[in-house]
Amino acid sequence: MRTFLVTRFAALLVLAGSLSPAYAQVRPTPTDTTKKYENPGGIPALVKAPWYKSKVFRAVAIPAVLLTYGAITAQGNAGINQSAREFTQKQFRPVSSGFDNTLIIAPYFELAAVAIAGVESRDDRINTLLIIAKGEAIMLASTYAVKYLSGETRPNGSDALSFPSGHTAQAFLAASIVHTEFRDKSQWYGVGAYTIATSVAALRMINDKHWQSDVVAGAGFGILSAHLAYLSHRNRWGRKPIGRDVGMSPAYFGNGTPGMTISWRPSH
Numbered sequence: 001m002r003t004f005l006v007t008r009f010a011a012l013l014v015l016a017g018s019l020s021p022a023y024a025q026v027r028p029t030p031t032d033t034t035k036k037y038e039n040p041g042g043i044p045a046l047v048k049a050p051w052y053k054s055k056v057f058r059a060v061a062i063p064a065v066l067l068t069y070g071a072i073t074a075q076g077n078a079g080i081n082q083s084a085r086e087f088t089q090k091q092f093r094p095v096s097s098g099f100d101n102t103l104i105i106a107p108y109f110e111l112a113a114v115a116i117a118g119v120e121s122r123d124d125r126i127n128t129l130l131i132i133a134k135g136e137a138i139m140l141a142s143t144y145a146v147k148y149l150s151g152e153t154r155p156n157g158s159d160a161l162s163f164p165s166g167h168t169a170q171a172f173l174a175a176s177i178v179h180t181e182f183r184d185k186s187q188w189y190g191v192g193a194y195t196i197a198t199s200v201a202a203l204r205m206i207n208d209k210h211w212q213s214d215v216v217a218g219a220g221f222g223i224l225s226a227h228l229a230y231l232s233h234r235n236r237w238g239r240k241p242i243g244r245d246v247g248m249s250p251a252y253f254g255n256g257t258p259g260m261t262i263s264w265r266p267s268h
Contacts, residue, residue, distance in 0.1 A: 059231055063224035070217025074152060074163050084205070084212035085155055092206045100203035104167050107174035107193040108132075114182060114189060121181040127233070128181060135173050135229035143169045143221050156208045165210045165218030171197035172222030180230060197222070 073080050111128075115121060121128060143166050152163035175197040179190030201215035210218075 055231065059227035060224065063220040063227065066216050066220030066223070070164060070213045070220060073213040074150070074211070074217070075213070081211040081213055085208070088205050089208070094207045095203065097207055097209070100167060100200050100207065103196060103200050103203070104170040105174060106196045107171065107178045110189070110193055110196075111174070111178050111181065114178075119182065119185055122184060123181065128177075131229045131233055132177060134233065135177060135225045138228055139169050139173050139222060139225035140166075142225065143218070146221075152211075152214070154209060155211055158209075162210055163214050163217060164221055165201065165204050165214040167204055168197070168201040168210070168215045168218030169222040169225070171200040172219045173225050174222075176223050176226035177229075180226065 075081055111121075115125065123131065143164055146164060147161045147166070150163045151160045153160050154162040172194075175190070175193035178193035182189035197219070201219060204210040204215055205212065
């Protein structure tokens with residue numbers, strides 16, 4: 001009996017020894033920890049927007065088309081310019097040049113009137129004034145540089161500063177700022193401002209001061225100047241919002257002279 005038990009125990013040991021290598025071969029696969037901390041929160045990676053949706057492309061696309069058309073058709077008294085001039089002279093009679101000289105800043109009056117009415121603009125009033133100043137500087141420098149470089153003669157022959165139209169550039173600069181500041185409130189503010197700007201361009205042709213190519217390019221310069229002013233502007237210059245508590249209202253002084261009063265209430 002004892003010999004039988006010893007024999008069975010030895011057999012069990014041999015069996016266990018033969019099975020142990022099989023268990024030793026089954027090992028867990030080590031976990032790859034090389035990318036453990038690349039995205040610990042599981043947040044999906046940002047997808048880069050297509051180039052045609054970038055701010056820069058949207059800012060320069062329309063002005064680039066207008067400037068290209070104006071440059072290609074700037075042929076003085078030849079081609080499409082002459083045809084447009086003849087059509088305009090047949091359909092319209094010249095008006096006082098003082099009218100289009102005043103109308104170029106009419107979009108700014110719209111901007112002031114809407115602000116006085118209490119409609120909140122995109123930027124506070126101080127930053128809006130800074131953007132206007134920057135846009136005006138860009139527009140004046142670019143348009144007058146091109147005027148002197150191009151040397152295009154006006155339709156009426158008065159001088160060689162025809163291309164591009166500075167009046168049109170000024171009007172479209174102001175209209176673009178009005179549109180940008182109030183487009184989140186209503187698109188009609190921009191529609192009104194651009195209608196005024198387009199009227200200025202038409203009047204410059206009706207008064208025989210500019211060719212068609214001049215006013216189209218002028219519109220491009222004005223819109224581009226506004227867009228560049230916004231793209232290069234650091235809103236609020238890193239400070240808290242300012243200018244929301246600045247108020248403007250019309251006033252009449254004792255001698256009957258009209259004017260404007262400015263009030264400021266500091267916020268706590």
